[in-house]
Amino acid sequence: AEKAMIVYRRSLAEMPARVEEIHHAMAEGVEFENLISPVEVIGDENKWVAGLKCQRMELGEPDDSGRRRPTPVEGSEFILECDAVVVAIGTRANPLLTATCPDLKLNQWGNIDADENGMTSIPGIFAGGDIVRGAATVILAMGDGKRSAKAIDDYLMAANTEST
Numbered sequence: 001a002e003k004a005m006i007v008y009r010r011s012l013a014e015m016p017a018r019v020e021e022i023h024h025a026m027a028e029g030v031e032f033e034n035l036i037s038p039v040e041v042i043g044d045e046n047k048w049v050a051g052l053k054c055q056r057m058e059l060g061e062p063d064d065s066g067r068r069r070p071t072p073v074e075g076s077e078f079i080l081e082c083d084a085v086v087v088a089i090g091t092r093a094n095p096l097l098t099a100t101c102p103d104l105k106l107n108q109w110g111n112i113d114a115d116e117n118g119m120t121s122i123p124g125i126f127a128g129g130d131i132v133r134g135a136a137t138v139i140l141a142m143g144d145g146k147r148s149a150k151a152i153d154d155y156l157m158a159a160n161t162e163s164t
Helices: 019-027 138-163
Strands: 005-008 031-034 036-043 049-062 068-081
Touching: 005 036, 019 031, 019 138, 036 068
Parallel strands: 005 031
Antiparallel strands: 036 049, 049 068
């Protein structure tokens, strides 16, 4: 990737990550865009990712977690140009995952079953980080992402070769 960015709806102070994880990510060149909430993934005419529609947020009163609740700033929507989006929310699989993706195999702990390159039981679908390992550090998730990025590239190149 030319650059990697984390878009987060709260500030760094409210981010549920360890300080050293944030510092390591920054040292790796990851950019943090705070007080921004993703709204929609934008595709081009070929259905490839072209951008991420986002909305600026402001912090309100604390919620049940003790962190200040993000609220949308009206009229602040914008498009962040990008060619890939990785959703990273929470540390457990969504319980609806098997209902919406019945061919996706989960392991005994309810995490997505993936090989060492992140390939799941559905060809072309890759996973890594907490959704595969369970709760762990962002550094391990970044390592999974780097390995999967290479595997995704290999997969797409092979698919492209087969179609020509």
